Amino acid sequence: MLSRxxxxxxTAFAFIAPYLIGYLLFHFFPIFLSFIISVxxxxxxxxxxxxxxxxLRNYLELFSDTEFTNSVKNSLLFSIMYVxxxxxxxxxxxxxxxxxxxARNLLRGMLFMPYVSNMVAVSVVWSLLMDPTGGVINxxxxxxxxxxxxMWLMSTKTSLVSVVIIAVWQGVGLQFVxxxxxFQNVPTELKEAAYIDxxxxxxxxxxxxxxxxxxxxxxxxxxxxxxxxxxxxxxxVLTEGGPGTSTTILPxxxxxxxxxxxxMGYACAQTVVxxxxxxAITVLQWSGRKRFED
Amino acid sequence: MKRIxxxxxxxxxxxxxxxxxxxxxxxxxxxxxxxxxLRFAIKASEAGRAENLRLVELAKENGIDVExxxxxxxxxxxxxxxLISLMAGDEFDLVLSAHSNMNPFYxxxxxxxxxxxxxxxxxxxxxxxxxYPAQFDGKYYGLPAFVDIAIxxxxxxxxxxxxxxxxxxxxxxxEKFIEVGQxxxxxxxDIYGAFNPLWAHYNYMLAMQKxxxxxxxxxxxxxxxxxxxxxxEFYYDLGNxxxxxxxYLVQESRQMPLEYFTSGNVGMSVAGGWTSVWLTxxxxxxxxxxxxxxxxxxxxxxxxxxxxxxSSFWVPETSTQKELAFKCAALFAENMYKMGSGRIPAxxxxxxxxxxxxxxxxxxxxxxxxxxxxxxxxxxWFDPEVKIFDEKVTGPAAAEINKIFMTEGGLYGIGEQDxxxxxxxxxxxxxxxxxxxT
Numbered sequence: 001m002l003s004r005x006x007x008x009x010x011t012a013f014a015f016i017a018p019y020l021i022g023y024l025l026f027h028f029f030p031i032f033l034s035f036i037i038s039v040x041x042x043x044x045x046x047x048x049x050x051x052x053x054x055x056l057r058n059y060l061e062l063f064s065d066t067e068f069t070n071s072v073k074n075s076l077l078f079s080i081m082y083v084x085x086x087x088x089x090x091x092x093x094x095x096x097x098x099x100x101x102x103a104r105n106l107l108r109g110m111l112f113m114p115y116v117s118n119m120v121a122v123s124v125v126w127s128l129l130m131d132p133t134g135g136v137i138n139x140x141x142x143x144x145x146x147x148x149x150x151m152w153l154m155s156t157k158t159s160l161v162s163v164v165i166i167a168v169w170q171g172v173g174l175q176f177v178x179x180x181x182x183f184q185n186v187p188t189e190l191k192e193a194a195y196i197d198x199x200x201x202x203x204x205x206x207x208x209x210x211x212x213x214x215x216x217x218x219x220x221x222x223x224x225x226x227x228x229x230x231x232x233x234x235x236x237v238l239t240e241g242g243p244g245t246s247t248t249i250l251p252x253x254x255x256x257x258x259x260x261x262x263x264m265g266y267a268c269a270q271t272v273v274x275x276x277x278x279x280a281i282t283v284l285q286w287s288g289r290k291r292f293e294d
Numbered sequence: 295m296k297r298i299x300x301x302x303x304x305x306x307x308x309x310x311x312x313x314x315x316x317x318x319x320x321x322x323x324x325x326x327x328x329x330x331x332l333r334f335a336i337k338a339s340e341a342g343r344a345e346n347l348r349l350v351e352l353a354k355e356n357g358i359d360v361e362x363x364x365x366x367x368x369x370x371x372x373x374x375x376x377l378i379s380l381m382a383g384d385e386f387d388l389v390l391s392a393h394s395n396m397n398p399f400y401x402x403x404x405x406x407x408x409x410x411x412x413x414x415x416x417x418x419x420x421x422x423x424x425x426y427p428a429q430f431d432g433k434y435y436g437l438p439a440f441v442d443i444a445i446x447x448x449x450x451x452x453x454x455x456x457x458x459x460x461x462x463x464x465x466x467x468x469e470k471f472i473e474v475g476q477x478x479x480x481x482x483x484d485i486y487g488a489f490n491p492l493w494a495h496y497n498y499m500l501a502m503q504k505x506x507x508x509x510x511x512x513x514x515x516x517x518x519x520x521x522x523x524x525x526x527e528f529y530y531d532l533g534n535x536x537x538x539x540x541x542y543l544v545q546e547s548r549q550m551p552l553e554y555f556t557s558g559n560v561g562m563s564v565a566g567g568w569t570s571v572w573l574t575x576x577x578x579x580x581x582x583x584x585x586x587x588x589x590x591x592x593x594x595x596x597x598x599x600x601x602x603x604x605s606s607f608w609v610p611e612t613s614t615q616k617e618l619a620f621k622c623a624a625l626f627a628e629n630m631y632k633m634g635s636g637r638i639p640a641x642x643x644x645x646x647x648x649x650x651x652x653x654x655x656x657x658x659x660x661x662x663x664x665x666x667x668x669x670x671x672x673x674x675w676f677d678p679e680v681k682i683f684d685e686k687v688t689g690p691a692a693a694e695i696n697k698i699f700m701t702e703g704g705l706y707g708i709g710e711q712d713x714x715x716x717x718x719x720x721x722x723x724x725x726x727x728x729x730x731x732t
Contacts (some may be wrong), residue, residue: 043401124549128549131543131547133543154543154546154547200597241701242704243705243710244702259373260693260697261691262401
């Protein structure tokens with residue numbers, strides 16, 4: 001006869017079993033398998049039995065592969081621009097909408113809308129807006145006297161920045177809503193006390209509001225960094241990594257290596273490196289969390 | 295009581311599950327000695343096509359039971375589900391693929407060599423299909439069902455407005471194409487002499503027409519051959535220099551659709567023969583202007599040539615009825631053009647009478663609105679003097695090479711990379727891709 005505690009434990013396991021099985025099968029097992037495949041020369045179009053162990057050859061090749069190093073550089077650049085961009089814009093929008101504004105609910109809905117919009121539709125619209133030859137943006141810039149407006153997505157010099165702008169526009173909804181919700185939990189008595197002590201609105205925001213929402217800020221920062229490094233869809237639908245390889249980020253390079261070059265082993269070595277990069281950044285952020293929150 | 299009810303329900307569920315799987319009526323085909331239908335793998339997007347259903351009927355009339363088994367179309371950047379399925383050992387008996395798409399299947403070892411099957415059946419593949427069948431390492435792997443031959447289609451209305459006589463198939467060269475294209479482009483800002491989608495094969499098309507090959511004898515890429523440099527320059531010049539096509543930048547940034555020719559603002563289109571559907575499907579592509587057809591242009595001073603995409607039936611290694619599957623593949627390959635979709639047969643054994651009869655009875659009616667004649671169709675699709683070449687790369691690292699052309703050619707197209715650097719990069723990257731693939 002099982003004790004009540006044991007019964008509760010088994011029941012709990014029964015409840016989490018569907019998720020746990022799904023996680024083990026579709027997350028943990030593929031991750032584990034990636035490590036194994038990364039030390040083999042498995043090709044997507046060859047039988048697994050024909051594969052052989054190659055040790056660290058795939059990893060060593062990464063250092064001399066300019067396509068890989070270029071994609072890592074692009075991924076890091078993407079994150080460096082995207083994370084502060086999306087956080088800052090989200091915060092500013094939340095501050096503005098938090099004030100008593102006309103049609104505030106409507107604006108709130110509109111700002112969140114890109115976040116739930118279909119990425120393909122978003123990319124078509126933005127591509128047309130950013131069309132360097134006859135798009136709305138460049139027509140406006142020309143009309144105000146800028147003779148050589150940017151080429152946006154069509155130049156190697158501006159394509160990554162353009163993708164980041166669109167990514168920030170698309171992703172800012174989540175940051176904005178989270179910041180807005182966090183603002184509601186800032187104790188008004190603290191703000192009032194600070195005002196009485198002589199702070200102005202800006203000082204009040206910096207010294208009272210921001211420290212009160214640091215947990216949410218930290219969470220958003222972590223998720224933004226991970227999202228930006230894992231990003232694939234937006235680049236695939238906007239530029240497919242071009243022009244040239246100017247927007248080929250690491251996940252895109254991994255997919256190309258696996259499904260265009262058919263080098264599954266080498267692609268897995270890249271995924272392991274990406275896993276390590278994301279993990280290292282996350283660990284660093286977590287370790288800095290306490291200091292951040294203090 | 296509850297427990298009994300539960301047990302009853304579970305028993306009912308189990309029994310119904312078992313019989314649900316076995317309720318399908320299987321046709322007994324004792325003539326062919328078939329114990330089960332041949333499984334014909336077909337993409338979901340093509341499963342509903344009448345010609346495929348007619349093929350199944352044709353097989354039935356010949357005593358072969360065939361069932362269509364659909365698999366999901368791969369999206370952009372996705373793996374081919376059929377390849378995964380075959381590599382996992384799933385049983386299929388027939389597949390229809392374009393030759394350029396068969397390479398990964400061959401490399402994966404999931405295709406059956408047809409040489410022995412043909413010998414056992416006493417079937418002379420070369421006598422029926424000539425040079426069209428898919429071959430790898432000198433062996434037959436596919437029986438060609440139809441061939442897509444590239445054509446030129448043109449808008450007669452724009453030719454009338456520009457005061458240009460309609461071009462003729464005789465001596466239809468690229469030089470003439472550029473000459474008339476420039477005159478049509480001069481009609482207005484939004485009117486283009488020609489429009490071709492941004493596809494990789496245009497980057498090397500001219501080189502192929504001049505007799506170049508993608509690979510050297512030692513297996514490396516041949517992109518240091520000056521013909522490829524000339525071909526790439528020619529393609530981008532069509533837009534950037536001659537202004538026959540939209541400039542590359544305009545075409546790329548405005549995401550001009552594949553069917554832009556049907557807008558009525560384009561003089562000519564040079565693309566696969568399948569684009570004739572833009573003329574024949576008036577419901578989907580309604581228009582008031584008339585169109586004409588021509589073969590693909592060729593470079594002056596060279597023999598007439600055109601690119602082709604051959605689609606072949608092949609037998610997967612996982613088939614357990616290979617002899618019957620071969621027999622069915624031959625039946626389908628020989629007759630698919632008769633299934634009412636206006637396909638061009640990939641057969642060399644048809645008599646002139648059979649070809650004329652096919653043009654008059656099956657093809658001509660579809661072009662009635664444009665008043666296209668038997669001679670024009672013959673010149674476009676049935677000229678025995680035209681030299682054919684594969685539209686796309688068909689050897690090792692084919693998909694990657696096409697991608698390299700798009701990436702590097704695109705940089706040249708937007709003016710960020712000079713021609714020599716572009717060709718050098720293409721050669722270098724293609725060699726690396728080939729080395730990794732072999």
